[in-house]
Amino acid sequence: MSTRPTTTYWIGFCVVQALLIAAPLALPEFWRRFLTEVLIWGLLAMSSDLLIGYTGMVSFGHSAFFGLGMYGAAAALLLVSPPNLWLAMGLGLIGAAAIALFVAYFSTRLRDIYFAITTLIFSQIFYVIIFTWTSVTGGENGLIFSRPPLSIPFLFSMRFTGTTLHWFVLAVVTASYLILRRVTQSPFGMVLQSIRENEARTRAIGYPVERYKIVAVMLSGLFAGLAGVLYAIQNQFAAPDFVYFLTSGDTVIFNVMGGIGTLVGPIVGAGAFQLLRELLSRLFGDQFPYLIPLGFVFILIIIFLPQGLLGFARRWLNR
Amino acid sequence: MDAVAQLFQSIPVDQILIQTINGIVTGMILALVASGLTLIFGIMEVVNFAHGELFMLGAYIGVLVLAGTGSFWIALVVASLMVALFGAALQIVTLRPLLGRDPLTTILATFGTSLILQNYALWQFGPVARKIQEPITSHFHLFYLEYPWYRLLIAVLSGAIIGAFWLFLKFGKFGIWIRATTQDRVMAQAMGIPVPWVHTATFAIGAGMAAASGVLFGPLVGVNHTMGLDWVLKAFIVVVVGGMGNLGGSILAAIFISLLEAYASIWVSPAQAIIVSFIALILTLLFRPTGLFVPTPK
Numbered sequence: 001m002s003t004r005p006t007t008t009y010w011i012g013f014c015v016v017q018a019l020l021i022a023a024p025l026a027l028p029e030f031w032r033r034f035l036t037e038v039l040i041w042g043l044l045a046m047s048s049d050l051l052i053g054y055t056g057m058v059s060f061g062h063s064a065f066f067g068l069g070m071y072g073a074a075a076a077l078l079l080v081s082p083p084n085l086w087l088a089m090g091l092g093l094i095g096a097a098a099i100a101l102f103v104a105y106f107s108t109r110l111r112d113i114y115f116a117i118t119t120l121i122f123s124q125i126f127y128v129i130i131f132t133w134t135s136v137t138g139g140e141n142g143l144i145f146s147r148p149p150l151s152i153p154f155l156f157s158m159r160f161t162g163t164t165l166h167w168f169v170l171a172v173v174t175a176s177y178l179i180l181r182r183v184t185q186s187p188f189g190m191v192l193q194s195i196r197e198n199e200a201r202t203r204a205i206g207y208p209v210e211r212y213k214i215v216a217v218m219l220s221g222l223f224a225g226l227a228g229v230l231y232a233i234q235n236q237f238a239a240p241d242f243v244y245f246l247t248s249g250d251t252v253i254f255n256v257m258g259g260i261g262t263l264v265g266p267i268v269g270a271g272a273f274q275l276l277r278e279l280l281s282r283l284f285g286d287q288f289p290y291l292i293p294l295g296f297v298f299i300l301i302i303i304f305l306p307q308g309l310l311g312f313a314r315r316w317l318n319r
Numbered sequence: 320m321d322a323v324a325q326l327f328q329s330i331p332v333d334q335i336l337i338q339t340i341n342g343i344v345t346g347m348i349l350a351l352v353a354s355g356l357t358l359i360f361g362i363m364e365v366v367n368f369a370h371g372e373l374f375m376l377g378a379y380i381g382v383l384v385l386a387g388t389g390s391f392w393i394a395l396v397v398a399s400l401m402v403a404l405f406g407a408a409l410q411i412v413t414l415r416p417l418l419g420r421d422p423l424t425t426i427l428a429t430f431g432t433s434l435i436l437q438n439y440a441l442w443q444f445g446p447v448a449r450k451i452q453e454p455i456t457s458h459f460h461l462f463y464l465e466y467p468w469y470r471l472l473i474a475v476l477s478g479a480i481i482g483a484f485w486l487f488l489k490f491g492k493f494g495i496w497i498r499a500t501t502q503d504r505v506m507a508q509a510m511g512i513p514v515p516w517v518h519t520a521t522f523a524i525g526a527g528m529a530a531a532s533g534v535l536f537g538p539l540v541g542v543n544h545t546m547g548l549d550w551v552l553k554a555f556i557v558v559v560v561g562g563m564g565n566l567g568g569s570i571l572a573a574i575f576i577s578l579l580e581a582y583a584s585i586w587v588s589p590a591q592a593i594i595v596s597f598i599a600l601i602l603t604l605l606f607r608p609t610g611l612f613v614p615t616p617k
Binding site for chain 1: 360364366417420422424426427432434435437438439441442548552555556559563588590593594600604605
């Protein structure tokens with residue numbers, strides 16, 4: 001392992017960070033908000049990349065983790081007054097972790113396509129529950145709450161502005177990225193990648209494959225839940241639409257577009273997807289079914305560019 | 320003794336009987352959808368995410384042809400044929416290039432297709448549900464209900480299509496090719512079977528069956544752009560519970576799941592009755608992940 005590429009990697013990392021920190025100061029209101037949301041979707045996509053790209057399991061159920069993070073945060077913000085940011089985050093993560101454990105326990109018994117289908121069906125279970133349990137979840141209307149202040153206990157407390165919220169989201173997403181990067185490079189991450197390459201051999205060597213998979217799904221669900229919490233704080237509502245399977249589908253599209261197995265790729269994919277969507281609806285009006293051209297782009301990428309937009313940089317990014 | 324008699328009286332026998340019939344009717348349609356899905360999976364390891372959208376497309380074509388010709392039966396045939404052709408084209412364009420790659424890429428490609436079709440339907444036909452007029456409107460007495468004959472006709476027709484398909488697989492030359500390819504793709508190719516075309520034709524048949532069930536089911540609930548997802552989810556459950564790639568298992572599982580949901584909807588709302596089939600799925604995964612209705616693998 002030479003040190004030079006690692007150095008260039010970190011230089012690149014710092015440049016991108018600096019740009020993202022400076023962005024809200026230079027961008028108009030709309031695009032700042034846009035960028036914050038791309039970061040949140042990127043975190044969701046990145047969490048699912050741990051499964052798709054590194055473990056070789058395509059999850060079609062990430063909306064469940066995302067949604068439970070969202071509703072967990074909503075519960076904390078509505079039930080406890082004054083609303084507390086860290087409590088919201090904690091409860092969101094607990095919610096996501098609880099169902100991640102549930103989903104992981106059952107769905108990791110199956111492989112490949114079966115895993116994809118069962119995660120999809122599980123996320124629909126939670127959608128049906130949230131949608132029909134009106135007295136608790138608000139049903140179709142969802143829940144509306146106010147944004148908690150950014151506070152560090154006993155030190156200070158301030159209201160979020162657009163810019164500080166962006167920085168907060170950026171800090172959380174960057175921290176998650178570094179943690180996930182560390183995880184994928186750890187011995188644990190190596191085992192996950194060996195499961196992706198050859199599950200039978202990994203088992204034959206003596207690794208408890210199922211246990212590794214359960215932990216991977218839980219980790220992934222935890223970060224997806226974190227994305228849900230951030231989204232709830234950003235938009236001040238929780239709605240069943242986000243638990244619906246289309247959110248999971250978007251997550252998979254972000255991954256495939258950006259390049260699976262790169263962690264950064266999914267964020268880029270989320271950005272490209274949202275940018276195209278915005279562009280199309282500006283060109284052809286709000287009613288334009290932007291998912292039709294995006295669907296074509298998606299299929300073309302699968303057939304002709306299976307590595308995704310950032311696939312060419314995969315080795316470099318994982319150094 | 321009194322307690323037992325009371326218990327028996329508290330069971331709503333009439334409702335259970337009605338729901339049994341309802342369950343069998345939806346079960347037969349579900350079997351028609353699921354057998355196409357399981358056939359496609361069995362032969363080329365493709366999980367067709369767009370299957371529900373082919374079902375929906377069939378229903379929409381049914382609406383259009385019915386409006387044009389006024390005949391339900393022409394609509395049924397035309398919709399099945401057109402969607403079968405469309406399915407063949409779809410397979411050639413999106414799935415054939417992926418042959419030999421990780422099967423997971425095919426689920427992604429068909430997912431993309433389903434997005435396109437669903438949004439196209441929304442764009443073209445709007446969010447309001449369209450209605451298909453049922454070909455026969457007469458009813459018969461069933462306890463306190465006027466039960467439509469049409470529902471029974473659906474069950475019979477679905478059964479007939481599945482039966483014809485089974486005969487085709489068993490005795491038709493092409494059916495034998497399909498079974499041979501399912502068993503061993505490489506060997507089939509070596510024996511001179513045009514495997515790529517068998518794939519395409521199988522996909523087309525599956526698509527046509529989905530379209531036929533879409534037209535048959537249309538009069539019961541109305542046709543809208545999201546109807547596909549509900550059905551593909553149910554079909555997925557059926558296919559996993561019945562044992563992936565196993566035709567007989569899927570048909571039994573379809574009826575089993577539909578009966579479960581029908582009985583559950585006596586006590587809870589239909590939206591919540593779906594949870595019962597989810598539970599059936601979870602139990603299957605826990606205790607018999609190879610499927611309920613298949614012989615134990617050795």
